[in-house]
Amino acid sequence: MTAYVPPADAPGWFLDNLRxxxxxxFAPGGAGRVHHLRWNWENDSLPVLLLVHxxxxxxxxxxxxxxxxxxxxxxxxxxxxxxxxxxxxxxxADTSFADGxxxxxxxxxxxxxxIAGHSFGGLQSMRAMTMEPARFRQGIVVDSLVCLPPExxxxxxxxxxxxxxxxxxxECMGRFRLVPEQxxxxxxxxxxxxxxxxxxxxxxxxxxxxxxxxxxxxxxDFDALRGIQARVDCIYxxxxxxNQDRQPERLSEYFSHPGEVIHVPGAHHHLMIDHPLALVDGxxxxxxxxx
Numbered sequence: 001m002t003a004y005v006p007p008a009d010a011p012g013w014f015l016d017n018l019r020x021x022x023x024x025x026f027a028p029g030g031a032g033r034v035h036h037l038r039w040n041w042e043n044d045s046l047p048v049l050l051l052v053h054x055x056x057x058x059x060x061x062x063x064x065x066x067x068x069x070x071x072x073x074x075x076x077x078x079x080x081x082x083x084x085x086x087x088x089x090x091x092x093a094d095t096s097f098a099d100g101x102x103x104x105x106x107x108x109x110x111x112x113x114x115i116a117g118h119s120f121g122g123l124q125s126m127r128a129m130t131m132e133p134a135r136f137r138q139g140i141v142v143d144s145l146v147c148l149p150p151e152x153x154x155x156x157x158x159x160x161x162x163x164x165x166x167x168x169x170x171e172c173m174g175r176f177r178l179v180p181e182q183x184x185x186x187x188x189x190x191x192x193x194x195x196x197x198x199x200x201x202x203x204x205x206x207x208x209x210x211x212x213x214x215x216x217x218x219x220x221d222f223d224a225l226r227g228i229q230a231r232v233d234c235i236y237x238x239x240x241x242x243n244q245d246r247q248p249e250r251l252s253e254y255f256s257h258p259g260e261v262i263h264v265p266g267a268h269h270h271l272m273i274d275h276p277l278a279l280v281d282g283x284x285x286x287x288x289x290x291x
Contacts, residue, residue: 002169004195010188013277020067022059022077024085029103031096032087035079036104037063039070047137048110049073049287052101054119056179056209058084060196061118064189065272068280069287073114078104080124082210092216098127105135114290116140116283119269123219129228138259138290139232140283143269145242146219146251153220159212165204172198172205178270180241185274193273225254233259233286235279237267260286 006015022037037059040046049069051062059077066075081100082088089096101124105113113136117125122144129136147153166172176194184190199208219225232255236243243263252258262282267275 004192007188007191011186014064014186014188014192017064017067020070022063022066022075026085027104027107029081029087029100029107031081031089031100034081034087034100034104034107035059035085037066037077039066039075041074043074046072046074048113049075050101050105050113050115051075051077052115052117052121052125053077053080053083054121055215056083056207056213057118057121057193058196058208060084061193061272064192065276065280069283072287076104080121082213084208088210088212092212092214094217095127095131097124097217098131101125101128102132102135105132111135112137114138114140114287116142117144118142118272119144120215124217126219126225126228126232127217129230129232130224133227133229136228136230138230138287139228140286141232141234141248141251142279143236143240143242143271144251146247148247148250148254149222153218154215156218157215159214161211163201163206163211165201165206166198167204169195169198169200169205172207178273180269182239182268182270183274185276189273189276222254226256228255229257231255231257231259231290233262233289235262235264235271235282235286237269237271237275238263238265239267240269242269259289262286 026033053061062077079086115125122141173194234248236248271279
C-alpha cells in the first residue's frame with residue numbers, strides 16, 4: 001500500500017496530528033462492516049466523540065483534526081456505508097447511512113455520545129439521533145444542506161454506476177475536486193484528503209466510494225427532529241452556499257434543545273479544508289458549553 005507523504009511545507013499542527021493517525025478497525029453491521037478510526041480508546045473513563053464525513057467522503061476528512069479532541073474524548077471517525085472502507089449495502093434505503101452509525105455504537109455499546117457530522121454526515125447524524133435518541137448527549141451539525149419546509153428536499157442523485165479509472169495515483173488525485181467548489185485553503189490538506197479518496201483496483205486507480213451510492217436519507221420529516229433528546233449545535237461557514245436565508249437558525253428552531261449557531265468568518269462549506277482551526281475552535285466552544 002502506498003504511504004502518504006506530506007509536503008515539507010505543511011502546517012506544523014497538521015504534521016503533529018498525522019503522527020497520531022488513529023487505530024483502524026471494523027465493526028459488524030447490517031450492510032457488512034463499518035470501518036472506523038479510534039483515538040485514546042483505552043481510556044474508557046472519557047466520553048465518546050463520533051465524527052462523520054460528508055457524501056462520497058471518508059474518515060480522513062476528520063482524521064487530521066481528531067487528535068485535537070483526544071485529550072478529553074475517546075474519538076471515533078466512521079466511514080458511512082458504501083464510502084471509504086465500509087461495506088456497501090445491497091440496496092440503499094433512507095436509513096442505510098444512519099444504520100451504519102448506529103451499528104458502530106451498538107457494537108461498542110456506547111451511550112452519552114457526542115456526534116459531529118459535516119454536510120451529508122450532519123444529516124445522517126440527525127437521523128441517527130431521531131432513531132435512537134437515548135444514545136446521544138450532544139449533536140454538532142457542521143454545514144449541512146437542509147431544505148426546510150416549504151422547500152422540496154433535494155432529489156436523489158443518480159448513481160454513477162461505474163468509476164472512471166486512472167493510470168496512477170497522482171492522476172487520480174489530480175482529478176479530485178471539492179463539491180461544491182470553493183477556495184481550497186492550505187493545499188496540503190486538500191492533497192491529504194485527495195490521497196485517501198483514491199483506491200487501486202484491477203483496472204487502475206479510482207474513487208473509493210461505491211459507484212452505486214446515492215444520497216438516500218435526506219431529511220423530510222422535520223417534526224421528528226423534536227424527538228432528539230440531546231442539545232444540538234450548528235456550525236456553518238460564513239460564505240457557505242448552505243448558509244443563506246437564516247437556514248442554520250431556522251434549522252435550530254426544530255430542535256427541542258437547541259444550542260449555539262456559529263458562523264465561522266470567511267469560511268465556505270468545507271470548513272475543515274479552508275478554516276480547520278476555526279472549526280476546531282467552534283467545536284471546542286460548543287463542547288465546553290455542554291460539559
